[in-house]
Amino acid sequence: MPEKIRAINKTSTLQKAKNYLRQPLSLSLFLLVSLAALLTVAVLFFIIVYILIKGVPYLTPSLFELAYTTENVSLFPAIINTVYMTLGSLLIAAPLGIFTAVYLVEYAKRGNRAVALIRLTSETLSGIPSIVYGLFGLLLFVTALHWGFSMLAGMFTLAIMILPLIMRTTEEALKAVPDAYREASFGLGAGKLRTVFRVVLPSAVPGILAGIILAIGRIVGETAALIYTAGTVAKIPGTPMESGRTLAIHMYALSSEGLHTDQAYATAVVLLVTVLLINMLSAVIAKRLTKGQT
Amino acid sequence: MRLVVNPKPRRLLKKGMELLFLLCAMASILAVVLICLFLFANGIPAMKEIGLGSFLLGRDWSPSNVPPSFGIFPMILGSIYVTGGAVLVGVPVGILTAIFLARFCPKAPYQVLKPAVELLAGIPSVVYGFFGLVVIVPLVRKLLGGTGSSILTASILLGVMILPTVIGVSESALRAVPDSYYEGALALGATHERAVFFAVLPAAKSGILAGVVLGIGRAIGETMAVVMVAGNQARMPAGILKGIRTLTANIVIEMGYAADLHREALIATGVVLFAFILLINAAFSALKRRMH
Numbered sequence: 001m002p003e004k005i006r007a008i009n010k011t012s013t014l015q016k017a018k019n020y021l022r023q024p025l026s027l028s029l030f031l032l033v034s035l036a037a038l039l040t041v042a043v044l045f046f047i048i049v050y051i052l053i054k055g056v057p058y059l060t061p062s063l064f065e066l067a068y069t070t071e072n073v074s075l076f077p078a079i080i081n082t083v084y085m086t087l088g089s090l091l092i093a094a095p096l097g098i099f100t101a102v103y104l105v106e107y108a109k110r111g112n113r114a115v116a117l118i119r120l121t122s123e124t125l126s127g128i129p130s131i132v133y134g135l136f137g138l139l140l141f142v143t144a145l146h147w148g149f150s151m152l153a154g155m156f157t158l159a160i161m162i163l164p165l166i167m168r169t170t171e172e173a174l175k176a177v178p179d180a181y182r183e184a185s186f187g188l189g190a191g192k193l194r195t196v197f198r199v200v201l202p203s204a205v206p207g208i209l210a211g212i213i214l215a216i217g218r219i220v221g222e223t224a225a226l227i228y229t230a231g232t233v234a235k236i237p238g239t240p241m242e243s244g245r246t247l248a249i250h251m252y253a254l255s256s257e258g259l260h261t262d263q264a265y266a267t268a269v270v271l272l273v274t275v276l277l278i279n280m281l282s283a284v285i286a287k288r289l290t291k292g293q294t
Numbered sequence: 295m296r297l298v299v300n301p302k303p304r305r306l307l308k309k310g311m312e313l314l315f316l317l318c319a320m321a322s323i324l325a326v327v328l329i330c331l332f333l334f335a336n337g338i339p340a341m342k343e344i345g346l347g348s349f350l351l352g353r354d355w356s357p358s359n360v361p362p363s364f365g366i367f368p369m370i371l372g373s374i375y376v377t378g379g380a381v382l383v384g385v386p387v388g389i390l391t392a393i394f395l396a397r398f399c400p401k402a403p404y405q406v407l408k409p410a411v412e413l414l415a416g417i418p419s420v421v422y423g424f425f426g427l428v429v430i431v432p433l434v435r436k437l438l439g440g441t442g443s444s445i446l447t448a449s450i451l452l453g454v455m456i457l458p459t460v461i462g463v464s465e466s467a468l469r470a471v472p473d474s475y476y477e478g479a480l481a482l483g484a485t486h487e488r489a490v491f492f493a494v495l496p497a498a499k500s501g502i503l504a505g506v507v508l509g510i511g512r513a514i515g516e517t518m519a520v521v522m523v524a525g526n527q528a529r530m531p532a533g534i535l536k537g538i539r540t541l542t543a544n545i546v547i548e549m550g551y552a553a554d555l556h557r558e559a560l561i562a563t564g565v566v567l568f569a570f571i572l573l574i575n576a577a578f579s580a581l582k583r584r585m586h
Contacts (some may be wrong), residue, residue: 019485026487033398036390040461041407043454044414047425054428099318107315118319121326127575128329128568129515131542135564138549139332160325167322193308221418224517224542228549251420252518255427265428268421279416283409 048272055269058262068234073263075270077236078250081151084237085230085246086219088155089162094212096159097166098201104167105174106196126164130225133161137229149243154230161225162215169214173207174200206285213282221275223248247271329568337565340364340558349562355528357548357556364559366566368530372445372538373514373570375531376524379449380456380513385506387453388460392502395461396468397476397490415458423522426451431523440535443525448538451523452516456509463508467501467585468494504581511574515567517542541567 011019020027065074100118108115137157147153177200185195201208231243232253245253251271254264341349344364352365395407430450435442471494479489495502525537526547539547544563552560 023485023487026485029487029491030398033390033394036387037394037399037407039387040391040414040457041410043457044410047417047422050429051421051425096318096321099315100322103315103319107312108319114316114319118322121322123579124326124572124575125322127511127571127578129511129517129542129571131515131517131545132329132333132564132568132571135545135549135561136329136332139336139561140328144332160329163322163325191308193311217416221416221420223418223420224546227546248418248420251424252522255420255424255522261428264424268424271418272421275416275418275421276413279413280409283412 048276051265051268051272055265055267058266059269060266063263063266073234073254073260075247075250075263075267077234078245078247078267079270080236081230081244082220082246082248084151084244085154085158085226086216088151088240089158089219090212090215092155092159093162093166093215097163097211098170098208100163100167101170101174102196102201104171106192106200122164122167125160126168128161130161130222133157134225134228136160137225142229147241149229149231149233150241151230151237151244152240154226154246155240157225157229158219158222161222162218165215165218166208166211169211170204170208173204173211176207177203206288210282210286213278213285217275217278217282220246220278221248221271222246223252227252247274333561333565333568336558337562340555340562341565343555344559344562349559350566353530355544357552357559362556364555366541366544366559366563368528369539369541369544369563370566371531372524373540373542373567375445375538376448376452376520376540377510377513379445379534380452381506381510383450383453384456384509384513385460388457388505388509389464389502391457392461392464392468392505393490393495396465397486397494411458411461414454415462419455419516419519420522422451422455423519426519426523434535438535441525441537443523443537444535445524445531445538446534448520448524448540451519452513455516455519456512459512460505460509463505464498464502467498467505470501470585471497500581501585504578504585507574507578507581511571511578514540514570514574515542517546521546541570 020030062072063074064076065072066076068074068077104115104118134157137153141147141153141156142149145153181199181203182195185199190198226246226249230246230249232245232249233243234245234250234253237244247267248271251264251267254260254267344352349364349366350370351367352363353367354363354365355368356363391411395404395411399407426447430447431442433442434440434444434447438446475493475497476489479493480486484492520540521543524540524543526539526543527537528539528544531538541563545560545567548556549560
């Protein structure tokens with residue numbers, strides 16, 4: 001019978017505990033990092049569970065009625081406005097972001113000055129706080145272009161805000177497409193443009209999608225950039241030139257008025273669950289992408 | 295019959311599309327230029343009219359007084375205090391969590407912990423603010439007295455909000471340290487913990503610092519959550535349990551009804567905030583470059 005191979009560097013749990021007793025510094029460091037990680041997760045779960053427990057009982061059907069009134073603070077118009085705002089912002093930002101990434105990855109030559117400048121500006125954009133975007137939107141779209149508080153002003157403001165995010169994720173997705181794909185396409189006689197649209201972009205779709213979904217998450221949760229651009233009118237606007245509040249602004253309005261705390265909890269539930277689902281979806285798609293490559 | 299495609303329109307399309315890509319790429323440059331232009335063009339005149347010294351260092355903000363007084367020094371201090379508090383709360387926990395994730399965590403819990411940290415980043419700031427309003431504010435009021443809306447409350451909330459930023463950047467910095475550092479320390483007889491804390495951690499210093507700087511940027515720019523829990527009194531900070539107003543809060547609270555010089559003073563507040571952020575961004579890029 002062959003002798004079982006025993007690893008000589010493996011320590012039993014008991015041995016580990018003994019070692020720790022001999023090394024009080026190591027033990028305390030170990031406890032410290034474990035506690036910190038535990039605390040981080042505990043905070044997340046506490047926030048989510050607390051909001052859910054307090055909010056779910058107030059998710060009544062009347063909260064989803066078509067019209068908002070002062071007695072029944074329906075969040076239905078806000079949901080429609082959020083969808084509207086998301087689609088509008090993506091319609092502006094997604095083509096710009098994706099085409100910028102195509103230019104950076106597929107067309108720009110190495111050491112191009114413009115590329116360095118574009119990278120710098122996109123890094124700057126991603127660091128600008130949302131209130132500054134809000135101020136800028138107010139100055140340019142609302143005031144200088146005379147659009148007033150309108151969905152359109154909100155869409156353009158948010159589009160600029162999510163542009164760097166879409167750019168970066170698309171750029172990474174395009175870079176992850178193996179060069180062999182491009183070479184094969186060129187080898188079959190396709191031109192640059194055809195290669196980009198028929199070969200490179202389709203195989204980068206999951207990565208681009210993950211970025212766009214992440215951008216949706218940011219749009220849905222945004223408040224500061226929208227208060228002074230899209231405004232806070234609680235109804236579904238007839239045209240893009242009218243004001244309308246999104247769910248996040250609705251939430252802020254409810255909690256600062258302080259009259260409908262229970263409904264604010266319920267709105268928080270809807271907002272939180274939406275955003276968490278969106279983030280999870282993005283993570284799942286991104287994961288599938290990395291799996292597909294190995 | 296063979297189809298003959300005229301090559302000319304095709305080449306035109308090719309050139310046209312290339313131009314389109316280039317134009318799109320210019321959009322982000324245009325956006326930054328427009329943002330700077332509009333903020334500075336609207337903010338600088340107000341600074342001139344009020345006087346740079348009395349605007350930045352004036353201790354009194356009372357726009358409705360006659361004559362009005364526009365000193366944003368209390369708000370600058372407010373932003374700095376609250377951000378400092380957030381760093382004190384969030385950075386130690388964040389770095390320790392990052393160390394756990396990068397060097398201690400077994401594979402199975404990691405699959406839960408990592409997405410959890412990312413979810414923390416996904417929660418909208420209004421929801422954080424609301425949570426702070428209904429949980430942390432009453433808690434501080436009960437335990438420590440005062441109104442509960444205070445520097446301390448805002449610091450705790452912001453500390454939680456910058457956690458994912460600090461953890462994310464620090465973790466990748468820790469992972470980027472070559473294994474030979476860790477192995478060398480082990481070979482010299484260090485325990486796992488000593489090797490991580492005294493060999494790997496110092497090597498990841500500038501990356502972790504970059505994470506902290508990015509977290510500071512998040513904290514100083516955060517608006518809605520702070521507005522909901524900080525009390526928003528426009529006065530000099532009077533204590534950790536007293537309310538405070540930050541630069542961001544000043545803009546959000548008064549922009550709705552401000553007119554004329556008051557409005558321009560608020561935009562100038564935005565300019566000051568923007569300048570802070572640009573400084574922080576520059577520090578972050580410099581640190582990141584040192585990391586590589």
